[in-house]
Amino acid sequence: MIEAMTTDEVHVTVGWEEEGENKGGNGSGESGKSTIFKQIKLLFQTGFNEAELRSYISVIHANVYQTIKILHDGAKELSQVESDSSKYVISPDNQEIGEKLSEIAGRLDYPLLIKELVHDVKKLWQDPAIQETFSCGSIVQLPDCAQYFMENLDRLAEADYVPTKEDVLHARVRTNGVVQIQFSPVGEGKRGGEVYRLYDVGGQRNERRKWIHLFEGVNAVIFCAAISEYDQMLFEDETKNRMMETKELFDWVLKQRCFEKTSFMLFLNKFDIFERKIQKVPLSVCEWFKDYQPIAPGKQEVEHAYEFVKKKFEELYFQSSKPDRVDRVFKIYRTTALDQKLVKKTFKLIDESMRRSREGS
Amino acid sequence: MPQYQELPCGGQELDIDTALKDGILGGAPELGDATAGDGGKQPVELRKMMDELDAAGDGGGDEAVPAVFICPISLEPMVDPVTLCTGQTYESANISRWLALGHRTCPTTMQELWDVTPIPNTTLRQLIAAWFSRRYTRFKKRSADFHGRAAELVHGLRGTAVPKRQPLKGQARVAALRELRSLATNHQSVTKAIAEAGGVALLTSLLGPFTSHAVGSEAVAILVSGVSLDADAKAALMQPAKVSLLVDMLNEGAVDTKINCVRLIRILMDEKGFRPETVASLSLLVGVMRLVRDKNHPDGVAAGLELLSSICAVHRPARCLIVSIGAVPQLVELLLELPTECVEPALDILDALAIVPEGRIALKDCPRTIPNAVRLLMRVSEACTQRALSMLWVVCRMAPEESAPAALDAGLGAKLLLVIQSGCGPELKQQASELLKLCTLNCTSTVFISKCKLTKTIQ
Numbered sequence: 175m176i177e178a179m180t181t182d183e184v185h186v187t188v189g190w191e192e193e194g195e196n197k198g199g200n201g202s203g204e205s206g207k208s209t210i211f212k213q214i215k216l217l218f219q220t221g222f223n224e225a226e227l228r229s230y231i232s233v234i235h236a237n238v239y240q241t242i243k244i245l246h247d248g249a250k251e252l253s254q255v256e257s258d259s260s261k262y263v264i265s266p267d268n269q270e271i272g273e274k275l276s277e278i279a280g281r282l283d284y285p286l287l288i289k290e291l292v293h294d295v296k297k298l299w300q301d302p303a304i305q306e307t308f309s310c311g312s313i314v315q316l317p318d319c320a321q322y323f324m325e326n327l328d329r330l331a332e333a334d335y336v337p338t339k340e341d342v343l344h345a346r347v348r349t350n351g352v353v354q355i356q357f358s359p360v361g362e363g364k365r366g367g368e369v370y371r372l373y374d375v376g377g378q379r380n381e382r383r384k385w386i387h388l389f390e391g392v393n394a395v396i397f398c399a400a401i402s403e404y405d406q407m408l409f410e411d412e413t414k415n416r417m418m419e420t421k422e423l424f425d426w427v428l429k430q431r432c433f434e435k436t437s438f439m440l441f442l443n444k445f446d447i448f449e450r451k452i453q454k455v456p457l458s459v460c461e462w463f464k465d466y467q468p469i470a471p472g473k474q475e476v477e478h479a480y481e482f483v484k485k486k487f488e489e490l491y492f493q494s495s496k497p498d499r500v501d502r503v504f505k506i507y508r509t510t511a512l513d514q515k516l517v518k519k520t521f522k523l524i525d526e527s528m529r530r531s532r533e534g535s
Numbered sequence: 536m537p538q539y540q541e542l543p544c545g546g547q548e549l550d551i552d553t554a555l556k557d558g559i560l561g562g563a564p565e566l567g568d569a570t571a572g573d574g575g576k577q578p579v580e581l582r583k584m585m586d587e588l589d590a591a592g593d594g595g596g597d598e599a600v601p602a603v604f605i606c607p608i609s610l611e612p613m614v615d616p617v618t619l620c621t622g623q624t625y626e627s628a629n630i631s632r633w634l635a636l637g638h639r640t641c642p643t644t645m646q647e648l649w650d651v652t653p654i655p656n657t658t659l660r661q662l663i664a665a666w667f668s669r670r671y672t673r674f675k676k677r678s679a680d681f682h683g684r685a686a687e688l689v690h691g692l693r694g695t696a697v698p699k700r701q702p703l704k705g706q707a708r709v710a711a712l713r714e715l716r717s718l719a720t721n722h723q724s725v726t727k728a729i730a731e732a733g734g735v736a737l738l739t740s741l742l743g744p745f746t747s748h749a750v751g752s753e754a755v756a757i758l759v760s761g762v763s764l765d766a767d768a769k770a771a772l773m774q775p776a777k778v779s780l781l782v783d784m785l786n787e788g789a790v791d792t793k794i795n796c797v798r799l800i801r802i803l804m805d806e807k808g809f810r811p812e813t814v815a816s817l818s819l820l821v822g823v824m825r826l827v828r829d830k831n832h833p834d835g836v837a838a839g840l841e842l843l844s845s846i847c848a849v850h851r852p853a854r855c856l857i858v859s860i861g862a863v864p865q866l867v868e869l870l871l872e873l874p875t876e877c878v879e880p881a882l883d884i885l886d887a888l889a890i891v892p893e894g895r896i897a898l899k900d901c902p903r904t905i906p907n908a909v910r911l912l913m914r915v916s917e918a919c920t921q922r923a924l925s926m927l928w929v930v931c932r933m934a935p936e937e938s939a940p941a942a943l944d945a946g947l948g949a950k951l952l953l954v955i956q957s958g959c960g961p962e963l964k965q966q967a968s969e970l971l972k973l974c975t976l977n978c979t980s981t982v983f984i985s986k987c988k989l990t991k992t993i994q
Contacts, residue, residue: 481775485816492817497861501825504818505783508744519745526747530787 205398206443209511218357243279248314292331390432402447404460428494437503617653682728689732712753719760752792786822811850840880847887863897882922
């Protein structure tokens with residue numbers, strides 16, 4: 175199942191964010207691992223050709239339906255539950271559209287997004303109740319790509335629509351199984367361009383502890399943690415905070431014997447969303463960050479909050495690492511997986527770091 | 536270039552022919568002022584030139600000042616040479632002082648002076664002035680070159696060169712930084728030129744979350760080479776993203792990079808607006824401890840200990856962090872292997888850590904604390920003895936039943952008696968006797984004597 179490592183290949187495992195092993199369900203992922211994979215394909219391989227781009231159309235349309243359904247059903251639920259319920263009540267002329275779209279999106283197969291349907295979706299999206307629901311997206315389990323697709327509806331429904339790279343990067347589809355990709359970050363032809371092999375294990379649903387040791391020989395583990403989800407609950411267990419789940423998972427991975435000497439790269443991902451959220455939702459809503467003290471509104475606050483989160487992860491790393499493991503390489507990277515330039519720079523740094531540790535400097 | 540002949544007595548004789556050719560003796564027009572016969576003006580200018588050349592430590596490759604130009608009394612080049620009746624020449628001020636003290640002999644030949652009148656040696660004065668004048672113009676030209684080259688490099692990196700070009704990137708940038716670093720470390724005066732060309736802001740801007748170590752290590756090396764960092768620059772360097780890079784390089788760079796990062800952090804810590812939480816970073820502390828444990832590089836050990844010591848002094852919560860990464864046993868184990876000058880800083884740190892409860896517990900739990908501390912008593916310095924004693928005091932007080940016998944086994948008794956009988960300060964002796972009392976509470980005198988291996992006389 176795992177290939178043997180040859181001397182000029184570097185194997186990296188992309189960590190996963192949460193697993194539902196005890197919950198019987200599926201982990202909702204969404205930490206950005208697959209986006210990283212897509213970026214690698216764009217940056218270091220041949221990118222997506224037209225056929226591949228077109229293969230994403232159904233996914234993108236599905237995301238649109240899923241988004242509007244979540245918003246519609248969410249608004250209905252909030253209007254019954256919330257004390258301030260009137261703002262969540264969908265206006266009368268849109269209610270019929272809402273029911274129709276919700277029904278369509280509940281089917282197994284989605285119809286292609288055509289102009290009439292788009293018109294309906296747009297009308298519903300602009301409904302004040304829907305907008306109000308959108309602003310509490312964290313509660314209703316709204317995917318992060320929601321706003322992006324809603325704002326590009328017309329383009330998505332064009333008859334000759336071919337998804338752009340950005341569309342593909344935003345498209346959300348749950349990974350199944352283990353995905354593997356092979357690339358060279360320094361660029362082919364350049365001397366010393368090592369071959370990297372990256373595994374995304376996010377989709378593996380079986381009990382983690384049974385197969386994790388198969389990755390014992392890897393050079394590094396990349397753990398993706400979406401720092402923007404400090405106020406979100408798990409998809410499959412709405413009582414559990416996603417960040418707490420991430421914390422437990424990271425702790426578990428660090429303590430695995432098979433990774434005693436493995437380098438750890440922690441990607442604190444979705445910084446762009448974190449940046450916007452921190453102005454509205456205090457970090458302290460997450461139990462792990464309850465001792466956070468804000469300093470001043472604005473850009474300073476973002477940096478301060480980020481440093482706080484980073485320190486918490488650092489603390490966790492050193493607490494979970496026995497003294498004999500403290501010497502393994504541990505680096506934290508601030509990432510926004512959607513930003514191609516940033517991902518490229520990050521991998522350049524990773525390449526430099528791995529080269530240094532291989533040379534034993 | 537004047538040719539010199541080695542004299543059998545070890546001096547050098549100026550070859551007149553080549554000196555003539557090179558214009559020392561007034562052949563070349565450039566020496567205009569220096570050879571003018573204006574006695575009053577010359578010494579001041581000449582003194583200025585001499586001082587400047589001296590201060591610049593002007594290169595090792597140059598020829599030394601000719602022996603005949605040196606005053607035998609002060610061993611400094613003469614500005615106003617005067618000759619005595621014995622034919623020996625001295626600096627006027629120096630020989631005047633000698634004669635004023637009542638001497639009537641020639642300092643070098645010891646002959647009695649039949650005539651104490653000093654004769655101004657104009658020939659020699661002109662030769663000295665000319666020689667220094669040439670030396671000075673050459674020095675100025677060379678310095679200007681270094682300064683010019685440094686400024687050129689800075690502008691190249693900034694993209695502000697004339698004619699306008701893109702700022703250097705990639706390998707070219709690393710090469711330029713490397714050359715700049717070499718200039719800055721070899722020629723102190725260049726740091727001023729770097730600052731004037733806007734180098735400090737450039738270097739600061741180069742440090743960020745995506746800086747490669749190749750670029751970062753050169754930039755930091757230049758920043759600690761003596762370039763003056765104003766308050767703005769230091770404030771910029773204290774930004775978390777830049778500090779993160781320093782911490783990274785501290786953990787993964789080559790040894791001199793690590794040392795430079797330590798030095799830069801130390802410089803920032805001295806600045807007024809420094810926020811102590813910046814150094815409360817586990818990665819930083821782990822990196823510094825790694826440096827301290829690297830026995831192959833004593834420079835790094837010293838630098839690391841100094842930084843740790845400052846951190847302990849500046850930020851109390853950092854002490855708990857330092858203890859939490861296991862620094863106490865690591866430092867204790869190192870104590871006997873450290874170079875002598877590092878023992879006191881290491882003990883200082885342990886002393887500071889012992890103030891927090893976790894630190895005290897760590898000291899007690901470490902099996903080598905007692906034996907190593909006992910070994911250090913009366914071994915390095917009084918200050919070290921005092922700190923080692925206080926460490927023992929902490930441990931013994933926390934758990935007297937186990938610690939006291941262990942301490943006595945390690946030879947504490949004899950050492951304490953030594954302290955009490957030594958020339959150490961009274962508080963130290965007092966502490967020693969109290970510790971002795973504590974440790975011997977449950978000891979019978981025979982056991983005590985045998986443990987101390989006391990000789991009959993001291994008994």
